[in-house]
Amino acid sequence: MEKITFTLSVHSIRYEGASTRLIELRPPAGTYLPPVEAGAHIDVHISPTITRQYSLCNTPGETHRYIIGVALDPCSRGGSRALHEVIKEGDTLNIGGPRNHFELLQSEDHSVLIGGGIGITPLLSMALQLEAQQRTWSLHYAAKSADLAPLFHTISTLAKQARYGQVNVYFSQPVSQRMQVSKIMADAPKGSHFYCCGPLKLLDDFDACSEDYPSNHCHSERFSGDLDVAKGGYTIVLARTGKEIYIKEEQTILDALKAEKMNVTYACAEGVCGSCEVKVLEGTPDHRDDVLSESEKARNDTMMVCCSGAISKRLVLDL
Ligand code: FES
Structure with a gap:
């Protein structure tokens, strides 16, 4: 699975709305970021255990900065609170992505x-x-x-x-x-x-x-899923090594991969961010995420391993 991360510095922070911080992140001088796409989001690795997704809100095409808007969530589990109360200008943050599951279509329609x-x-x-x-x-x-x-x-x-x-x-x-x-x-x-x-x-x-x-x-x-996680009871095959892993009834594929100490990219674990996407080489996934469109799900060539499972008895994954 391709994993892109950048270390960006917090160039500026300003409030726009009483509880919303606009945080501008910049790459090291002389380097550039993948161009901003409308609808794209990044993963912000706030601590070793906290990763959150934030949509980019700057002008599409910009490569010198990413701007995110962070609303302070009164029920924060640590993510927005840290970005409001701990992070300051001059700090650095590790960023994953960007990914875009909310693309603006190139259409003449309104x-x-x-x-x-x-x-x-x-x-x-x-x-x-x-x-x-x-x-x-x-x-x-x-x-x-x-x-x-x-x-x-x-x-x-x-x-x-x-x-x-x-x-x-x-x-x-x-x-x-x-x-x-x-x-x-x-x-x-x-x-x-x-x-x-x-x-x-x-x-x-x-x-x-x-x-x-x-x-x-x-x-x-959606950035917060009402998730109905798929049940286990099938086998995954890791195509790169041939290793087979049985997914137990109360386990997700992500749980099983973590138990095997595999380095898997994930963030929300709720089927809404797209960071745990894995290519499916054989078998039929049971899609439970809010990331893929209906047509993407119907192709069955990719899946979110944090929540989706298998309809077939066996799934061969590009891992
Ligand atoms: S970790 Fe976010 S969709 Fe799976």
């Missing part, structure tokens, strides 16, 4: 971007790309209030400068202006592509409304 809270970050990057490509778009952004809205200043500036798109903001305080996903989708021009990122409730609404539209026009990204 794009509708629907975001909530910190889920705005990949959509901002998409809006910047659409604007640069002179393609029409609309952005619908729901947040608690102007003070708390992540990236509100940047979004407001974009709203004033945009020539090909428009921004609609919905706040729940002080007076609730609820964002209605069904209405946004119904009012969109025919053939629009819809992109959604945000809290689970918003994503669930989006999934429910998407049933009325072609699945290849509805795109979303």
Whole structure:
């Protein structure tokens, strides 16, 4: 499995929204990063045991920096709290990726971007790309209030400068202006592509409304999975060594690989980040992740080993 990591320095930190830090990461002088793609995310290795995924929110094509927006999660298990309270300018961070499972399609059709809270970050990057490509778009952004809205200043500036798109903001305080996903989708021009990122409730609404539209026009990204992990009871074969490992009933492939002391890349362990993706050479996976699209799952040539299992009795993996 290809594993790309960089050590980047924390060039600047600024607040945009009362509890959102924008952290700009730069490579060593004279070196460059893979170009920013709209919708891409990176793994931030915060400590030996904590890795989190953050979408890039800077202008697509940039190679001299990555910018991530980090909202302080009141229920933080250590990730966002460390990035808010421990990391400071001048520190270094190890980064994995970037990976993109939320790509902005190159289509002439109108794009509708629907975001909530910190889920705005990949959509901002998409809006910047659409604007640069002179393609029409609309952005619908729901947040608690102007003070708390992540990236509100940047979004407001974009709203004033945009020539090909428009921004609609919905706040729940002080007076609730609820964002209605069904209405946004119904009012969109025919053939629009819809992109959604945000809290689970918003994503669930989006999934429910998407049933009325072609699945290849509805795109979303989840960073916290409601995961139904596949059960064991099958054998994996590691193609590079021929080693066979039986996956026990309550085990995932990732658990088994870790038990074998194999160096496996993973981050969320919840089927939402894509970092544990492995090529499947033989056999049929039982896909349980929120990363691969339906058509990618149907190809059965790759799988997320943290949560997916096997329908066949045997899976041969490119490991
Ligand atoms: S570790 Fe994130 S999808 Fe498997």
